Amino acid sequence: MCACWAVTWLWRAPWVKARPSRVVSLNRARYSSLHKLANNPYFDRKQLEIEITKSLRSIDWQVISMISATQDVETNFDKEKPTRVLIIEDEKDLRLDMTDVLSMENFEVITAPDGAHGIAAALSKEPDVILCDIMMPHINGYQVLKAIRSHASTRLIPFIFMTAKAERSDMRAGMELGADDYITKPFSYDEMLQAIETQMQKVKAVAESQQQRVQQIHDLVTRSLPHEFRTPLTTILGYSEIMLQDAGKKGNTEEASRASHILNAGKKLHRMVENYLLFTELSTIDVDIETVAAHLRNSQYGWAVDIQAECKNLAADYGRKQDLVFNMMEEDSPLPEPVLTKMLHELLRNACAFSKQGTPIKITSGFDTRGRYEVSVTDYGTGMSESEIQQIGAYIQFNRNIYEQQGIGLGLAIVQHLAKMFDGALHINSTPGKGTTVSISV
Template sequence: MKKILVIEDEEPLREDILETLECLEYEGIAAENGVIGVKLAQEHLPDLIICDIMMPELDGYGVFTSLRTHPQTATIPFIFLSAKADKSDLRQGMNLGADDYLTKPFTIADLSEAISAQIQKREVIEDQANQKLDELRTNISRSLPHEFRTPLQGILSLSEIVLSDYDLLDSKTMRNMLYEINNSAQRLSKLIHNFMLYAELEVIATDQERVAELRSNQTFTPETLIKYLASIKFQKAERVADLHLNLQDAIIQISEQDLQKVIEEIIDNSLKFSSAGTPIYIESSLKDSKYILSVLNYGQGMTQDQIAKVGAYMQFDRKLYEQQGSGLGLQIAKRLTELHDGSLTIYSNPGKDTKVEIALPIFQE
């Protein structure tokens, strides 16, 4: 049975609404003022809140604002009640983010329709969230066992050879094996880190306080950071001659640590899916209070369908290409930019080129 919290200081109306809810087969919870209403909402976590605006101590706007600052109550559907029919009053409630608005006096049919609409809306949102969660679980179950097993098998098999044939191996062979063991361990370590990071980002996305904390950070010299990371990545890939930089500087609204992760994943993706000897252009510019960073490579490219499906644990054309990876890199970069009120966009011509473009807010004094 759905729970509905009624916050109304006029006892007769409050009792009438509770009686109506009972007839409609909802569980009603009553609060005679805003302070008690906030407390009951946090205790019972109702499926819907119906709240009067004009109340002593804490009015309806105060109740709404208070509940929206707490993750557990931030998404509960909210219907305002008011004796006023002033458009400015209606606008204020809707600007705050209320879901609906009823003007007193209202009929049982009005109340029933408003409640039904919000309950159905919440159910649709929950169904969509569950569908995405199921999709994520499926992708994890399909890809993670393979992703973990491949580097782990390399570590186990090579280390067993080293242990069993230690006295027979020359120093060069030993060094090569140790290099491969280390390479597999690094890959496994990154996979575990990315898996944990992605899970953490999904949790942060549901907590407005943590999102606000993320957006309060700045990077003061992104140009220096991008040059440094690009230099390391291209040297390791032995593709220094392929790197072309054209960068501008600005103070942007993201921590240096998070920006580094975004840059690393985008550069890794460009190096992985393009051939040595083909150029990669890394450029930045300032536009409409945004810092625009783009990475362009001339590699295998992506179809529009593949771009639309960029998501966790999806890797396209796995059988056609030897590159390993869980497909989490771009999704993590995308999620990080979105959490910082930015965006990540992919432009691609299959078989020709791919450009990944991120836009992040510029710090405003």
């Protein structure tokens, strides 16, 4: 009786009525929920008093929230996806009361009045957690649990039984079928929330553990496997060069052709392996510029000493040496030579791959009017769409079904990482069908 009076007083207080309409609507819902709780034998009376106190203390916060809402009506206070709870309970009043309480706590609630509807809702909605009564007509809670555990899509959903039967044998029967927890009627508001929170924490812990395991496997493959390729690759490259030289001395063009194919294939695989290792190194937090420069200086196979000469060598592999147009200023670059060479290497490869032979490829470098050093590569090829530019990252290739490409899509991602190391940025200006300019400014 006292509890009901307190709920009524909470609603009738004049300073509650004076608030904006959205707050009034909110309090009507809260009043309705509290009034139901006061008359429900399954909820603890002491818990109800706590809820009333919470309501009183929340008034000022709600008023402040509504003032903020006049500036941004659609403010989203909790941007995380709400936990979806399925309640399977044949007693209507309890089902509605639980819905009100969970809704006020920002849960997304789905309800079912019996076992059959509960199974259907679980399969179609795939909730995050299920609260299910045991004693229900036709299909009881044990049968519901058995059905849900038999489907792959719902097998791992946390399942909490609600029951007035508190005997150990009943609990054991539920646990043997795969129930995750038990709450005994009448239960308090906090008991219900704690049971849900406990199950969600378990789910989160399992997901994090699985993610860590996947990451460990990824790191093992990314870091270790490329190193295992290095030794046999060194042998392939070394012996193919010897074969090519010997064939040249003997004038055996057929043998020279075979050796040349082996050498070129080895170089491509070598570049792929080194890009894997470089990208992994660049992705670590504590990597420093000197380490990266040393890695590039020691690992790149057959680079020419001069940057322009190296660009010509690379373009020659694509039959594009005559297409190069240089406009590189004779100024000291703030980028270490191995870093600048690597950047141009990757940008030039893209330009050759996505433009036709006979069209120019322009390479420029120098300081702009703001004193920033800029290097750019321009081609007049297929260009890139806005969505393709947004997707630039590791392991992304564009239109491979149309344009032949070598590698795995690490090039631009590596250039982007290298630019960031020097507080620089990668810029792409592209028009589909007309061409692309990729520039780095540092």
